[in-house]
Amino acid sequence: MAGPRILDEIGSKLSELAASNPARDFEKNAKALLGSMFGRLDLVTREEFDVQRELLAHTRQKLAELEDRVAGLERELARARDEA
Structure with a gap:
């Protein structure tokens, strides 16, 4: 399924951003939002x-x-x- 792979890629990019940025909550919220969005798709x-x-x-x-x-x-x- 493409969803988890895309989530992992986006998650790794967000991790890179979070490592250089103190806004770690953004990563957590973005993952939850994307996970919710992919969960609603008919995949x-x-x-x-x-x-x-x-x-x-x-x-x-x-x-x-x-x-x-x-x-x-x-x-x-x-x-x-x-x-x-």
């Missing part, structure tokens, strides 16, 4: 994304197989009508 983990991608690929494959099967059945039905 998924990489693992969840990969699972959904695999599920979608499987579903697409199954759909293609079913479409081929229906097309074959329709051809058979058309032949049977022509023969009758």
